[in-house]
Amino acid sequence: MDDQEYNAQRDELISRFRKSLSQPLAERYFGEDELISVFDYATDLNDDYLRIEVLLCGARFYPESEELNQRRGIFYDTLSDTARDSFIEDNASQEGMIWDIMRLRRNPPSDDKAEESLDYLLSCYDTLSDEDMIQLAQLTDTLGQYEWLKKSEPVLRKKVEFLPVALYELGVAADRNDDAEFGIRVSEELTRIEPFCAIYWQLLARHYSVAGDDDKADQAVEYAIAINPDDAQAYFVKASCDLQAERPIEQIIPTAEKALALAPDNSEPYRFVASLHRHAGNRHRAQQVLREALTRFPEEALSFIPDIVMDADDADNSIDEILDQFYRLQVDNSEAIWVSWVHFLSSMGMAGKAQKVVDCYYRNSGLRLPATVTAESYFVNGRYAECIDQLYDMFSESEIPMAERPALSAMLLVALCKNGETDRARQLVKQYFDTVTISSFPTVASRLQYIGSLHVFQQVSDMLDNHVSRRTWREFNPLFL
Numbered sequence: 001m002d003d004q005e006y007n008a009q010r011d012e013l014i015s016r017f018r019k020s021l022s023q024p025l026a027e028r029y030f031g032e033d034e035l036i037s038v039f040d041y042a043t044d045l046n047d048d049y050l051r052i053e054v055l056l057c058g059a060r061f062y063p064e065s066e067e068l069n070q071r072r073g074i075f076y077d078t079l080s081d082t083a084r085d086s087f088i089e090d091n092a093s094q095e096g097m098i099w100d101i102m103r104l105r106r107n108p109p110s111d112d113k114a115e116e117s118l119d120y121l122l123s124c125y126d127t128l129s130d131e132d133m134i135q136l137a138q139l140t141d142t143l144g145q146y147e148w149l150k151k152s153e154p155v156l157r158k159k160v161e162f163l164p165v166a167l168y169e170l171g172v173a174a175d176r177n178d179d180a181e182f183g184i185r186v187s188e189e190l191t192r193i194e195p196f197c198a199i200y201w202q203l204l205a206r207h208y209s210v211a212g213d214d215d216k217a218d219q220a221v222e223y224a225i226a227i228n229p230d231d232a233q234a235y236f237v238k239a240s241c242d243l244q245a246e247r248p249i250e251q252i253i254p255t256a257e258k259a260l261a262l263a264p265d266n267s268e269p270y271r272f273v274a275s276l277h278r279h280a281g282n283r284h285r286a287q288q289v290l291r292e293a294l295t296r297f298p299e300e301a302l303s304f305i306p307d308i309v310m311d312a313d314d315a316d317n318s319i320d321e322i323l324d325q326f327y328r329l330q331v332d333n334s335e336a337i338w339v340s341w342v343h344f345l346s347s348m349g350m351a352g353k354a355q356k357v358v359d360c361y362y363r364n365s366g367l368r369l370p371a372t373v374t375a376e377s378y379f380v381n382g383r384y385a386e387c388i389d390q391l392y393d394m395f396s397e398s399e400i401p402m403a404e405r406p407a408l409s410a411m412l413l414v415a416l417c418k419n420g421e422t423d424r425a426r427q428l429v430k431q432y433f434d435t436v437t438i439s440s441f442p443t444v445a446s447r448l449q450y451i452g453s454l455h456v457f458q459q460v461s462d463m464l465d466n467h468v469s470r471r472t473w474r475e476f477n478p479l480f481l
Helices: 003-020 032-045 048-061 066-079 081-090 097-106 111-123 130-143 146-151 153-159 163-176 180-193 198-211 214-227 232-244 249-262 268-279 283-296 298-311 318-329 335-347 351-365 371-380 384-397 406-418 422-435 444-465 470-475
Strands: none
Touching: 003 032, 003 048, 032 048, 032 066, 048 066, 066 081, 066 097, 066 130, 081 097, 097 111, 097 130, 111 130, 111 146, 111 153, 130 146, 130 163, 146 153, 146 163, 153 163, 163 180, 163 198, 180 198, 198 214, 198 232, 214 232, 232 249, 232 268, 249 268, 268 283, 268 298, 283 298, 298 318, 298 335, 298 351, 318 351, 335 351, 335 371, 351 371, 371 384, 371 406, 384 406, 406 422, 406 444, 406 470, 422 444
């Protein structure tokens, strides 16, 4: 069976199963092997709803099925450690490689005992099913034992029921570990065994790309596309290889857009396409792609929203709603997370977006971020009255006197002048000159801050003495912002 025929049969089965979900459970008739196939495909798609429906069907029609019971364990393992551990405890008498793998996940060996544990596990079984091989490869990835998996290739070849599954898992592991030489060898063997399987050519293309053999990578991915021209993943791989080859972004974008058009129900291409448009300077299209993804995959909002915020225009008020959504979804809304986000956006020159993050935190929590963070954000965004209030509140509540915070004192002074509060500015200048001297600062770094602030205070003092106009104050920019 070639790749297209296999995909057609699989898609027909998935479609038939999805249609059956509107029927009572007792009227859904599927063979055990069909249910296992649907479950395994749903696992590839991270479709928990489909997997649960398969397990419900299996529990009704095949309650004694060992393979479906193992799939329950696999599902619980991906759901949470607690669910997996409870399932293992309730099935303590079960035997088999997948059960042993789940037990190792529950109680992983120390690094110095990992190889020994894996050797023992492999020695306990004469044959490995396809799922055994898949789960074993995932276990070695979890334990950081890629070298053990690679070293065990000869033994795995002898024990697996279907060699291409082992070779594919070895190739995928090599891909994760950037081991192009090993990956090329096993992937080339795969394409010789099954020359009409597109995913094997895609894997080979990725390895050639990492190895820097762009011509062979092109040949491999074009062969994959020829086998199945409607396979979104093939175009995704092609775009990735072109990116690795440092080809022009404008040449890569149409390929990535085609992958997105062919697989709108997969979230990964959205991120990739948006990142390409962002690098090409087309932030508007990046916004469109990410907002569509947010609509399609609301459960992944936490991963999309930061990029949406970065690509948005400062004047885009819809960002406030999106940030509020982020706050509601975020499990950990600790102050540190929001402060780090403000600092990151500020460091990227996105002061307007940083201010939206500051406002969002206050709007939803009722609490202010640290005054040093909010005051600077207000200052940079020209919200001088709020900056002034924050700094005066901080100075009045803090045990650290203004004299020991020269940078903030200078910020407050400039904010007063820009806000037209020249009388308060004169009082601050007098207070600073009367109470602060270089001897107040014990370290070199603090003295350098004082010297910088003193320059600002002297400059402002001269301008106050000369009674400069409001326009001059508005244009005053001693911090070169």
